[in-house]
Amino acid sequence: MWSALGLLGVWSGVVVTWGTVAAVIGASALLATVVSVLPASLALRVRPVELAGTRE
Known part of the structure; x- marks a missing residue:
C-alpha cells in the first residue's frame, strides 16, 4: 500500500527565503518575550500581602 501511495506523491522542494525565516523567528521571539x-x-x-487580602 505504501509503495502505491508513493507512486501518487510528487516530491517538491519548499523554497523559503532567509528573510522570511528571520522575520518569523524574530516575530516569535518578540511575542514570546x-x-x-x-x-x-x-x-x-x-505586594503579596495585598494579593492575600490580609493586613500586616
Missing part, C-alpha cells in the same frame, strides 16, 4: 514579561511585571507590582 512580551507574553512572558507582561504577566511577570504585573505580578511583581502588587
Whole structure:
C-alpha cells in the first residue's frame, strides 16, 4: 500500500527565503518575550500581602 501511495506523491522542494525565516523567528521571539514579561511585571507590582487580602 505504501509503495502505491508513493507512486501518487510528487516530491517538491519548499523554497523559503532567509528573510522570511528571520522575520518569523524574530516575530516569535518578540511575542514570546512580551507574553512572558507582561504577566511577570504585573505580578511583581502588587505586594503579596495585598494579593492575600490580609493586613500586616
